[in-house]
Amino acid sequence: MPEPKPIRSQILLLVVTSFAAGLAGCKDRDVTSYRIPKEAESAPAASGPAAEPQAGPRWEAPAGWETQAASGMRLGSFRVSGAGGTSADVSVVSFPGSGGDDLANVNRWRNQLQLQPIDERALADSVQSLDLTAGRFAVVDLAGPSAGGKASQRILGAWLRDGGQVWFIKMMGPADLVGTQKKAFADFLASFRLPQKAPESSAPSSLPGSAQGGTNDLPPGHPGVPAAAGSPSGMDSMPVQTAEVPTLRWQAPGDWAAKPASSMRKASYSVGGAEVAITVFPGDVGGVLANVNRWRGQVGLPEISQADLGGHVAAIDTNGLHFTVVDEAGSSARIMAGLLPWQGVTWFFKLTGPPDAVERAKPAFLTFLKTVKAP
Amino acid sequence: MKSAWSRIVALFTSLRLTVVLLVLSILLVFAATLDQVHLGVWGVQEKYFRSFFVYARISGTNVSVPIFPAGYLLGWVLLINLMAAHFYRFRFGWRKCGIWLTHAGLILLLIGEGLSGMMQQDNQMRIDVGQTRRYTESFRETELAVTNTANPGFDEVVSIPFERLDQPEPIQHPKMPFAVRTVAYYPNASMRMRSQLSNPPPAVATAGDGTGMVVQPLPVTYKDNENNWPTAYIELVGPEGSLGTYLVSTMLVEPQVLSFQGRSWSLVLRPKRDYLPFAVTLKKFTHDVYPGTDIPKDFASTIHLKSDDGQADREVRIYMNNPLRYGGRAFYQAGYDNNDRTSVLQVVRNPSWQIPYLSCAMIAVGLVIEFSMHLFGFFSRRKTEPEAVMS
Numbered sequence: 001m002p003e004p005k006p007i008r009s010q011i012l013l014l015v016v017t018s019f020a021a022g023l024a025g026c027k028d029r030d031v032t033s034y035r036i037p038k039e040a041e042s043a044p045a046a047s048g049p050a051a052e053p054q055a056g057p058r059w060e061a062p063a064g065w066e067t068q069a070a071s072g073m074r075l076g077s078f079r080v081s082g083a084g085g086t087s088a089d090v091s092v093v094s095f096p097g098s099g100g101d102d103l104a105n106v107n108r109w110r111n112q113l114q115l116q117p118i119d120e121r122a123l124a125d126s127v128q129s130l131d132l133t134a135g136r137f138a139v140v141d142l143a144g145p146s147a148g149g150k151a152s153q154r155i156l157g158a159w160l161r162d163g164g165q166v167w168f169i170k171m172m173g174p175a176d177l178v179g180t181q182k183k184a185f186a187d188f189l190a191s192f193r194l195p196q197k198a199p200e201s202s203a204p205s206s207l208p209g210s211a212q213g214g215t216n217d218l219p220p221g222h223p224g225v226p227a228a229a230g231s232p233s234g235m236d237s238m239p240v241q242t243a244e245v246p247t248l249r250w251q252a253p254g255d256w257a258a259k260p261a262s263s264m265r266k267a268s269y270s271v272g273g274a275e276v277a278i279t280v281f282p283g284d285v286g287g288v289l290a291n292v293n294r295w296r297g298q299v300g301l302p303e304i305s306q307a308d309l310g311g312h313v314a315a316i317d318t319n320g321l322h323f324t325v326v327d328e329a330g331s332s333a334r335i336m337a338g339l340l341p342w343q344g345v346t347w348f349f350k351l352t353g354p355p356d357a358v359e360r361a362k363p364a365f366l367t368f369l370k371t372v373k374a375p
Numbered sequence: 376m377k378s379a380w381s382r383i384v385a386l387f388t389s390l391r392l393t394v395v396l397l398v399l400s401i402l403l404v405f406a407a408t409l410d411q412v413h414l415g416v417w418g419v420q421e422k423y424f425r426s427f428f429v430y431a432r433i434s435g436t437n438v439s440v441p442i443f444p445a446g447y448l449l450g451w452v453l454l455i456n457l458m459a460a461h462f463y464r465f466r467f468g469w470r471k472c473g474i475w476l477t478h479a480g481l482i483l484l485l486i487g488e489g490l491s492g493m494m495q496q497d498n499q500m501r502i503d504v505g506q507t508r509r510y511t512e513s514f515r516e517t518e519l520a521v522t523n524t525a526n527p528g529f530d531e532v533v534s535i536p537f538e539r540l541d542q543p544e545p546i547q548h549p550k551m552p553f554a555v556r557t558v559a560y561y562p563n564a565s566m567r568m569r570s571q572l573s574n575p576p577p578a579v580a581t582a583g584d585g586t587g588m589v590v591q592p593l594p595v596t597y598k599d600n601e602n603n604w605p606t607a608y609i610e611l612v613g614p615e616g617s618l619g620t621y622l623v624s625t626m627l628v629e630p631q632v633l634s635f636q637g638r639s640w641s642l643v644l645r646p647k648r649d650y651l652p653f654a655v656t657l658k659k660f661t662h663d664v665y666p667g668t669d670i671p672k673d674f675a676s677t678i679h680l681k682s683d684d685g686q687a688d689r690e691v692r693i694y695m696n697n698p699l700r701y702g703g704r705a706f707y708q709a710g711y712d713n714n715d716r717t718s719v720l721q722v723v724r725n726p727s728w729q730i731p732y733l734s735c736a737m738i739a740v741g742l743v744i745e746f747s748m749h750l751f752g753f754f755s756r757r758k759t760e761p762e763a764v765m766s
Contacts, residue, residue: 033533033550036509036650066527079527085637087525104570104587111586114619153634174634247712344601 038068057092057134057167060191062184065090080173080181086151088173088181090188094165101297102127105168106140109155112172113144134192135160141182143175154178156185162194165275248321248340248347250278251371253364266347271361274353276368280345288313291339291348292326299330316366319373323349325366334358338369387459396453399444403429406443417515418597425492447489454485473745480737487730495725498649499709502676503717507656511704511722512646517605519623520645521551522630525638537644540607552636558608558620563593565604566626579608583631583642585622605644611635649724653682653702658690660718662711676708676718693720 061067061078068077076092106126107117118126130137139158146152154175160167169192171178171185247266252258256269256276266278292312293303304312316323316338323338336358338349349372351358351365386392407423414422423429424446430439444452461478465471498511517537522530533548535555540546545554558579567589569575580586590606606624610617613635621631623644630641659677664670675694680687680701691699699706705728709721 031533031535031539031546031548033531033548034650035529035531037529038527079639085525086634087639089632089639108584108587112583114582151634151637172632173639344596 057094058193059092059188062187065184065188075167080171080177080184082174082177082180086174086177088171088177090169090171090185093168093170102138105157105159106142109140109142109157109170113142113153113155115142115144130158130186130189132190132192134189134194135162137169137189139189146175151175156182158185158189160192160194167192167194247375248342249373249375250368252276252368256364256368271351271357271364272353273357274351274361276361276365277348277350277352279348279350281348288324288339291337292328295326295335295337296328299328299333299335301328301330316369318370321372321374323369323372325369327362329355329358331355336362336365338372340372342374384459384463387456388463389456390460392456393453393460396449396456400449400453403443403446403449414597421597447492450485450489454482454489457482457485470748473741473743473748476741476744477738478741480734480739480741483730483734483737487727487734490727490730491725494727495723496649498722498724500655500706500720500722501712501717502655502657502678502720504657504660507654509654510648510650512648514646516647517625517644518647519555519607519609520630520641520643520648521555522641522643523550523638524632524641534647536647537605537607540609545612552638553611553613553618556610556612558610559590561590561592561606562595563603564606564624565591565593566606566624567591580620580622582619582633583621584627584629585624588622590622590624607644609642649722651702651704652684653680653687655680655706657718660711660715662715674708674711676720678706 057075059076065078065080068079075094076090078090080088080090082088103118103120103123106123110117126140126142128139130139137158137160139156141154141156143154144152152175153172156171156178158169160169169185169189171181252267252269256271259268259270259275266280268278269276289304289306289309292309296303312326312328314325314327316325321340321342323340325336325338327336328334332354334353334355336351338347340347340349349365349369351361353361403423406429407419410423411419422445426445427448428441429443429445431442432439457478461475461482465474465478467475496513497515498513500508500511502508519535519537519540521533521535523533524530531550533550535546535548540555540557541560543557545556547554569578569587569589572589575589578586579590580588585608590608593604595603604624604626606622606626608620608622610620611633612618618633618635621642623631623642625644625646627644630643632639632641634640656679657676658679660675661677662674663672665672673694675692677690677692678699679690680699682688682702687701691701693699693706693708695708698708703726704722704724707721707723708718710719711717712719
């Protein structure tokens with residue numbers, strides 16, 4: 001081997017070390033900033049059959065409310081500008097189910113304003129009812145404390161339950177600005193119109209763009225498709241992330257009308273006057289007892305203890321999957337649910353609606369559960 | 376000194392080192408293949424190949440020690456070995472050009488893999504029929520997006536990599552009027568509603584949507600069929616003190632809004648976004664199956680591509696094995712969801728994607744030249760020495 005020449009050695013060393021240093025600097029973990037146009041990607045495209053707007057509530061925005069792009073869970077979003085560059089945010093959000101009880105909703109908003117939670121007795125003084133075209137709204141007006149030089153924040157909030165769905169309309173911003181918008185907010189609620197309900201027989205075609213029944217089967221050998229993780233209904237106020245969760249497969253009956261899934265829901269179907277929602281959530285979501293008690297609460301039944309649980313659940317073993325099935329009927333609502341812990345997440349297959357509608361849909365729902373299988 | 380340097384050069388130019396490195400690489404690949412059962416593809420890549428050492432934890436402690444050279448170290452030493460041997464051993468001449476080309480191709484292949492590891496982005500775009508998207512989302516990386524939404528025309532986003540929250544020092548940025556201080560950092564966690572627990576621990580979050588939540592830390596998972604839910608409690612600290620402690624998590628999709636100094640801000644922990652200089656609108660998604668079966672025949676997304684500079688304004692059909700390559704990114708049809716209303720595109724951005732093709736071509740041409748020269752040499756020798764060959 002020839003004796004290396006020093007000058008060559010140094011060049012080699014320089015080339016290698018500078019290249020190494022260059023590559024080592026490529027991984028970027030720095031805080032960065034960038035400017036983007038206001039997001040409008042949720043807006044449907046201008047033309048084409050696929051671009052038909054989905055059936056949703058309608059409203060008229062009061063003067064001075066600047067429409068923002070609806071994104072994520074928001075069906076509608078507005079900005080209201082005030083003096084001195086202040087602004088308030090208005091959101092219209094819809095969730096399946098009852099959206100939790102009134103006390104939980106009010107306390108959630110109170111928390112956002114750093115107010116202490118209230119109890120049932122104080123709730124009655126806090127919530128007002130407003131009978132408008134769309135139905136009976138529950139309305140609250142909450143003002144937070146002003147502390148540390150920060151302007152006081154205020155929430156005008158309203159919610160409306162109808163047909164297994166709840167709509168939240170919320171304005172939040174500086175107290176002064178929100179105070180000037182009370183009439184506009186009331187006008188907005190008055191203009192609110194729920195989606196038209198089609199007659200029962202034409203339900204499958206009532207939703208533009210929706211498919212009938214259908215399957216979510218993946219082809220054999222297909223790479224895992226990220227599934228929309230959802231939450232059980234009791235966590236309706238907590239929108240969750242679309243994420244990679246291995247998906248299950250099922251076959252919905254042909255007369256179930258598929259509804260547009262939101263980021264919370266894996267799928268949902270309209271079944272007569274009832275609704276089937278399929279959601280998935282990481283972990284055990286509190287276990288069977290907590291879920292049963294939450295559902296009992298939603299249909300107006302008292303909580304049960306662990307000792308009583310055995311009498312309230314049944315098991316269905318199908319396709320190697322073990323469902324815990326619950327059927328809780330209150331006077332005005334009934335919930336039938338299949339709860340399936342699988343691969344670190346919990347799937348919820350839930351049938352909700354008026355007791356008679358759930359009773360009619362029950363056989364199809366149980367048959368449907370038996371079509372669920374792992375990929 | 377000179378002799379020490381000579382010894383180093385002798386080490387790095389030796390063929391023995393090459394053989395040792397190749398044997399270690401084989402062992403590494405073998406061990407990684409076995410461990411793939413536990414860690415999945417992503418975990419194995421990170422542990423065995425995209426690091427300098429393979430670490431193992433001393434049992435009973437939290438101390439990890441390097442136990443084996445990993446992909447980056449072996450690759451780098453192999454690269455140095457190849458280059459050094461070339462630099463010192465080989466002399467350029469036309470008879471050697473095959474060897475030169477083959478080695479240059481190998482070196483380029485190693486560099487290309489290094490560049491891919493450092494620069495490749497694997498993102499996805501979930502898009503509903505009729506929707507327009509201007510960004511892709513990372514599969515693995517998470518960012519805390521602190522957005523100034525006060526301007527009616529645009530949003531000013533400060534993107535903080537989630538891993539940066541794993542440090543006690545407050546994070547500041549010229550575009551943020553407050554600092555972000557980490558109170559608790561969980562690479563993976565689950566959440567429960569406080570109202571569901573009979574005896575919940577004291578609330579950590581004082582503002583935002585997290586006040587009613589309880590966080591339960593979970594171990595990080597690398598399995599392909601599980602995913603992590605990054606979560607953190609962060610405190611926003613302004614010039615006059617704390618603005619509140621917020622819970623941020625990829626499970627909380629909706630941005631949390633706050634108002635500070637008369638401006639509105641939003642906070643959200645989300646998959647890291649890569650904004651595109653063009654817009655993608657999903658016009659149509661088709662999912663055909665063979666009649667009477669569930670076996671897919673074809674699934675395809677027809678998209679409209681419109682670039683900001685006006686150079687592209689056209690429809691493109693993306694289907695299996697026929698990606699769209701545009702703007703330095705390749706869009707592959709990866710899946711579908713939501714009763715065929717949502718198309719899932721895998722978006723790969725790899726500035727060095729052509730290097731492996733180029734390096735393989737160089738190696739192939741180099742080998743062809745080298746073997747051809749040997750073959751022609753053999754024939755010409757046979758011609759001049761027929762008797763010797765016959766005997």
